[in-house]
Amino acid sequence: MGRVKLMMKRLESSSNRKVTYSKRRSGILKKAKELSILCDIDIVLLMFSPSGRPTIFHGDHRCIGDVIAKFAQLTPSRKDKKETGEPRGTKLLSCWTNISRTENVEHLRNLEESLRKSIERIQIHKKHLRKNHFMSLKCTTTQVM
């Protein structure tokens, strides 16, 4: 959309990347907003400009943390399915967290608890990895994951 068709590869000029980012950022933010309103859905968009400046967008229904949490609550298998639109299966998907400037102490308590649970899950996962690693040493044909 413009005077010429661009090749889909990194723009060589740094200033060009910045200008193009600025234009397309507003475009994609508009699309995200329209999609969230028209179809009444949850959506989160996170971007960093070429110079590192962050942009965040979320629909009206849920805050960012809540949408990420919604994702996190999906089972890994569900998240990794092709139908999720992620072309190269997402081996690693995040759950969530929340820093904040919230004044809601209860929310902070919930966050903290969730974080502790995440750490706990990571430790269990690490334990399993060690166990599987040990088993694969004993039997090299074992399929790990």
Added chain:
Amino acid sequence: MGRVKLMMKRLESSSNRKVTYSKRRSGILKKAKELSILCDIDIVLLMFSPSGRPTIFHGDHRCIGDVIAKFAQLTPSRKDKKETGEPRGTKLLSCWTNISRTENVEHLRNLEESLRKSIERIQIHKKHLRKNHFMSLKCTTTQVM
């Protein structure tokens, strides 16, 4: 973009929302991919369809967890600035987490460390809230946040 211009409000027909979601989902995914390639940036897009099916997109540089982590590491003030593109200042922004099926133990260690830091930040924040609350009791004209 179509035979008529739509009003920017929730489509009334449920089937219409689904069809429109399906069309626009592919559109916004394409935009996200183009933006990430052309401008060589980190981007994450999370959506839920009207029927609750999740879609996730991230650029080639970083996985989802890493981009969310990058956001999380920003100071709250930076994230809440208007320039981030978030129209209604994000009172509560997430940091992150990572469950995972990763086999990368080092990554797990990093995640764990980040989570611990997040908890620490939350505790500091809670402490500040208590302090500010106390001060506002002493002087009712104090502006808290």
Added chain:
DNA sequence: CATACTATGTATAAAGT
């Protein structure tokens, strides 16, 4: 229900100021 078509509105690359 999905997929294809096409008229029309939108986004944007380059040029202009």
Added chain:
DNA sequence: TACTTTATACATAGTAT
């Protein structure tokens, strides 16, 4: 450097299949 304009490519609403 940044904002405005314009020509062109692209996305998509309604329709047909």
